[in-house]
Amino acid sequence: MLNDLMEKRKKTLAESEEHKNRRNELNAAASKSARERNTLNNQTREYVEEAQKNKDLRDKYNQDVLDVKAQRNDFNDKANVLFEDIESFKKEHGTAKNRGTKEIQKQIELMEYRQQTEVFTTDKERELIEKIKQMKGQVREQEAEFEQNKEMRTKITEARDFRKHASDLHAKVTEVAELAQKHHDLMVESYRKADKSREAADAAHKSFVEAQESADSEHKFFIACQKELRDYDKVISGLRKKTKKVKVTKEQKAVRKEAESLFKNFRAGEKLTTDDILLLQRSKLI
Numbered sequence: 001m002l003n004d005l006m007e008k009r010k011k012t013l014a015e016s017e018e019h020k021n022r023r024n025e026l027n028a029a030a031s032k033s034a035r036e037r038n039t040l041n042n043q044t045r046e047y048v049e050e051a052q053k054n055k056d057l058r059d060k061y062n063q064d065v066l067d068v069k070a071q072r073n074d075f076n077d078k079a080n081v082l083f084e085d086i087e088s089f090k091k092e093h094g095t096a097k098n099r100g101t102k103e104i105q106k107q108i109e110l111m112e113y114r115q116q117t118e119v120f121t122t123d124k125e126r127e128l129i130e131k132i133k134q135m136k137g138q139v140r141e142q143e144a145e146f147e148q149n150k151e152m153r154t155k156i157t158e159a160r161d162f163r164k165h166a167s168d169l170h171a172k173v174t175e176v177a178e179l180a181q182k183h184h185d186l187m188v189e190s191y192r193k194a195d196k197s198r199e200a201a202d203a204a205h206k207s208f209v210e211a212q213e214s215a216d217s218e219h220k221f222f223i224a225c226q227k228e229l230r231d232y233d234k235v236i237s238g239l240r241k242k243t244k245k246v247k248v249t250k251e252q253k254a255v256r257k258e259a260e261s262l263f264k265n266f267r268a269g270e271k272l273t274t275d276d277i278l279l280l281q282r283s284k285l286i
Contacts, residue, residue: 002239009232016225019218026215033208040201044194051190054183061180065173072169079162082155089152108135116170 083105111132120128 002236005232005236005239009229009236012225012228012232016222016229019222019225023215023218023222026211026218030208030211030215033204033211037201037204037208040197040204044197044201047190047194047197051187051194054187054190058180058183058187061176061183064176065180068169068173068176072166072173075162075166075169079159079166082159082162086152086155086159089149104135104139108132108139111135112167116174 111128115125115128115132
């Protein structure tokens with residue numbers, strides 16, 4: 001029976017070591033997944049912060065576009081008022097030749113707008129620029145006749161200045177709008193990276209939970225094995241004590257029997273050796 005118990009204890013000890021090693025491996029895997037998850041979460045936070053910065057810049061530049069457009073439109077409105085006055089003066093005092101200045105100016109503005117907003121081939125754009133140049137030359141020729149009038153000369157100068165300011169502001173609108181688009185694209189890219197990083201963090205967290213739960217399960221098996229080992233140790237220890245006690249008792253009986261035989265021989269007149277006397281003393285017969 002003792003040998004059977006010893007064999008079972010040996011088997012349980014091996015199982016206990018297997019569960020302990022597996023538990024330690026799973027705890028190490030859980031720690032690794034936790035570190036990866038934390039790194040990815042920090043990375044996600046950085047991407048979101050970067051996206052927010054670009055969003056703020058995009059919104060700022062979009063507002064700048066609106067503000068600059070308002071200024072550009074204001075200059076265009078002022079120029080238009082002056083050109084209306086100039087056209088009215090031309091109608092009253094000009095010849096048939098120069099009464100179409102306003103219409104030419106509108107065509108120039110339309111072509112300039114197309115140049116700024118549409119995509120042309122190099123040849124087409126060069127052709128458009130040349131046409132605008134020619135039409136502006138016509139306007140200058142026609143306006144030169146009216147610049148002899150001091151009042152008209154002042155209005156023409158102011159109108160041209162307003163139009164130039166409007167044109168400069170339009171260029172700024174384009175520049176700032178491009179900046180707004182740039183930061184919008186950067187914002188979208190940062191959010192995309194944040195989403196990807198967040199997905200990876202969620203996957204790492206899932207791995208962490210699974211490894212941790214498996215480690216906890218292995219730890220429970222390990223604890224159960226340890227309890228079983230303690231139970232085996234108690235039973236085995238008890239059996240060993242009992243076996244030892246039985247052995248001692250048998251030895252004592254054998255010694256007692258031998259001592260009684262010696263004592264009987266001693267009473268019959270036989271001589272005793274020193275060992276015989278010690279044996280009789282140990283058996284308390286003398």
